[in-house]
Amino acid sequence: MKIWSRDEIIARFDVDRAVRMIEQGFIAYSRGTAQVPPVQNFQFADANGDCCVKSAYVDGSQSFAIKVSSGFYDNPKRGLPSNSGFVVLCSATTGVPVALLQDEGWLTCVRTAIAGQLAARVAAPRDVKAIGIIGAGEQARLQLEYLKPVTACRKVHVWSPSEALSASFAEDMTGLGFVVDVQHSAEVVAANTNLIVTATPSRQVLLQSAWIRGGTHITAVGADAAGKQELDPDIVARAAAIVVDSIAQCSRYGEVSHALAAGLIQIDRLTELGAALESGLRVRNDADPMQITIVDLTGVAVQDAQIADSVVVDSI
Amino acid sequence: MKIWSRDEIIARFDVDRAVRMIEQGFIAYSRGTAQVPPVQNFQFADANGDCCVKSAYVDGSQSFAIKVSSGFYDNPKRGLPSNSGFVVLCSATTGVPVALLQDEGWLTCVRTAIAGQLAARVAAPRDVKAIGIIGAGEQARLQLEYLKPVTACRKVHVWSPSEALSASFAEDMTGLGFVVDVQHSAEVVAANTNLIVTATPSRQVLLQSAWIRGGTHITAVGADAAGKQELDPDIVARAAAIVVDSIAQCSRYGEVSHALAAGLIQIDRLTELGAALESGLRVRNDADPMQITIVDLTGVAVQDAQIADSVVVDSI
CATH class of the missing domain: 3.30.1780.10 (ornithine cyclodeaminase, domain 1)
Structure with missing residues (x-):
């Protein structure tokens, strides 16, 4: 060996x-x-x-x-x-x-960031105005770095519970060619962006549905175990397309699980990322500028x- | 590391x-x-x-x-x-x-043989007339070797589907101090022994209930995955004590699973080996010379x- x-x-x-x-x-x-x-x-x-x-x-x-x-x-x-x-x-x-x-x-860490890239490839708006990052840790950094090949946008708004971490995130990501604004709330991030990645270990909602603008795509990376949650379940319910890495896992403990448990969606609304990738089609209707899309990633072996x-x- | x-x-x-x-x-x-x-x-x-x-x-x-x-x-x-x-x-x-x-x-291999030793400690007759071994591979050898500390008996009858393997088993086990008779059927092994260990990868019954004498203990080691089976489920049904290493595993794919599926026993008849060991009590009533006992081992992490x-x- x-x-x-x-x-x-x-x-x-x-x-x-x-x-x-x-x-x-x-x-x-x-x-x-x-x-x-x-x-x-x-x-x-x-x-x-x-x-x-x-x-x-x-x-x-x-x-x-x-x-x-x-x-x-x-x-x-x-x-x-x-x-x-x-x-x-x-x-x-x-x-x-x-x-x-x-x-x-x-x-x-890297395979999770690559899943975020594949998620953006099938679901992010063609015209990303600015990228929102919720969280400023290692995974948040990698998610942003791995978006480079799938969008030309380099404008970033970041919020994390730690101001110190947000500041070092901004410094490091500036070094990678991004233009980063540190925001003092997730709400301001949502107001200014149409491609959002959440990458925190949060156990409570960080993004409220009311804050999400029409036309936004969200990739949620954090909820990889029971008890974790980053998104208001109503965002999932509003989404025109709900993509998951694994129906089995996401329906048990991903973001989607909370919306399913609340009866806001049915399981037949879920599309697996692999099925979307195999089809070669985007899950977003680019002709409809107000569609919200979600990709819920729990990490598959x-x-x-x-x-x-x-x-x-x-x-x- | x-x-x-x-x-x-x-x-x-x-x-x-x-x-x-x-x-x-x-x-x-x-x-x-x-x-x-x-x-x-x-x-x-x-x-x-x-x-x-x-x-x-x-x-x-x-x-x-x-x-x-x-x-x-x-x-x-x-x-x-x-x-x-x-x-x-x-x-x-x-x-x-x-x-x-x-x-x-x-x-x-060794932890499986040790489980066999612990099984014999709680369930084998006090007076082992002769040990029966079904199978003659590596695990059969180790099972016999690891019985040494829990019984003074050194008389062995062995049967396996391979005569060549049985012969080399007899030779090697003789070297460890056993007196080994190679038998031409499992039935003859059962007729001559009151402590039997089955250690084969069999997918069909090797020991019929009619062959098992009153007073016999059987440790079944082989059925560690779906589809495997060594014992006639009626033996399990006849047993005065049915010990399993794991109720969860044995009821899914151990010997016990076949008796449960056939409706011959209910799950409340099962005692876990750990519970028996913790009690410090033997699961066999040594005052009753006709009791049959079973320990079903699937291997627990x-x-x-x-x-x-x-x-x-x-x-x-």
């Missing part, structure tokens, strides 16, 4: 290949040509931590993947990052473990399998 | 500590003081393989475990063993992966977590 350090993974990483393979992974998932057993979850209340195990096999791949990712939120007090994790790839021909990717969570495979491909 | 080879694991292995910790693991599982998310399963029809991911955390442990074990049954044609696997332990305080045990399936922890304990 070859062991890959985080630095080796980053050095080998080919973003175009990763995007292509993750897109194929979503398509396989929605087609039913991937095996994705239920996610395993742990909670460590005393240690303020959690862990999930996501495994997947995309039919025809040379390997299947088991990904372990942890978040232990008191780690910074110990001088450790909150997130850690690794991916193991095993041969789909012999079962033998062939690669251990000690990415420390890096691949998870096919992304982990495909991004890991994209790194090691040809080397095993 | 320290990486342990199979040889290092075996060198460090302390059987008494492993037995004690696995017993504690079963007790924690049945008490509900362990986290054991549902098993993840893969099937690779083209490669004649399967894989399962079992994860567990026993409350209070320093680490939690993720175990991956594969069986690819065409591997011997490639000069590879059928089974492979590894265990990763992560800190329950920080989430950081601390140990990778490349045991290639060895720990799974607490075993994997505890045996791995027993190896690395004090080193991380």
Whole structure:
């Protein structure tokens, strides 16, 4: 079993290949040509931590993947990052473990940002006036960075609960060629933007439906486990298109779950991202400038399998 | 993350500590003081393989475990063993992966044999006339070897579908101090023994109820996935005590599942091994020489977590 350090993974990483393979992974998932057993979850209340195990096999791949990712939120007090994790790839021909990717969570961050890019490709307005980012952490930064290939817009409004984090976000993203305004509320962000990404661990609504302008697309990344929520469920109900990475997961704990539980929508309103990508069609009617669209991302193990495979491909 | 080879694991292995910790693991599982998310399963029809991911955390442990074990049954044609696997332990305080045990399936084999020992401890007759072993592979050998501490009996009758395998089993087990008769049918084994272990990958009944003498205990190890079966469900129905390692798993795919599906027993007849171990009581009434008892083992992730922890304990 070859062991890959985080630095080796980053050095080998080919973003175009990763995007292509993750897109194929979503398509396989929605087609039913991937095996994705239920996610395993742990909670460590005393240690303020959690862990999930996501495994997947995309039919025809040379390997299947088991990904372990942890978040232990008191780690910074110990001088450790909150997130850690690794991916193991095993041969789909012999079962033998062939690669251990000690990415420390890096691949998870990037595959999530790539899903945001694919979401924007199928659902963002053609003419993005300004990009709104809710949250200013690592994932918020990556989401913005990964929007570059799918929109020419570089105007950004950001809000996060931490002013210090928002300020460093603005500084860093300015360095990547964006023009960033830090706002003092999510409402002001919504008022000024028509492509919004929410990327926080929030457990309460951050964006109210009344604030969302007609014609806006929202990609919601934060609600990846029970109890998390960023969007007013009424936004989901208003949306002309509701895209989810996984109907099974999103209906259990994504943004969509809250709208389903409140009876605001029925499950037949949901379209999987893989189905949208396979169709090659946009889910937004570009002739209707007032449509609101939503993509709800909870993270599917096919992304982990495909991004890991994209790194090691040809080397095993 | 320290990486342990199979040889290092075996060198460090302390059987008494492993037995004690696995017993504690079963007790924690049945008490509900362990986290054991549902098993993840893969099937690779083209490669004649399967894989399962079992994860567990026993409350209070320093680490939690993720175990991956594969069986690819065409591997011997490639000069590879059928089974492979590894265990990763992560800190329950920080989430950081601390140990990778490349045991290639060895720990799974041993923890299964230890469960057989614990089963015999609570349910085997006090006076074992002779031990019956159905199957003659690696797990059958280990089951017999691990019975040594819980019975003085060394007389063995073995049957397996492969006469060659039975013969080498007899030779090897004779070397361990047993007196082994190879029998030409499972029926003859049953006629001559009152402690039987079934350890095959069978998908059909190997032991008929009519063959089982009063006073016999049977530990069934083989039925660890859907479609597998070794026992006539009527044996389960006749048993005075039906012990299972996991009610949740055994009622889905253990020997017990067939008796439940046929309406021969109700789920309230099942006792978990951990509950029996915690009580300190035997599940057999030793005053009744005609009682039949059954222990149905499907393999629970607490075993994997505890045996791995027993190896690395004090080193991380």
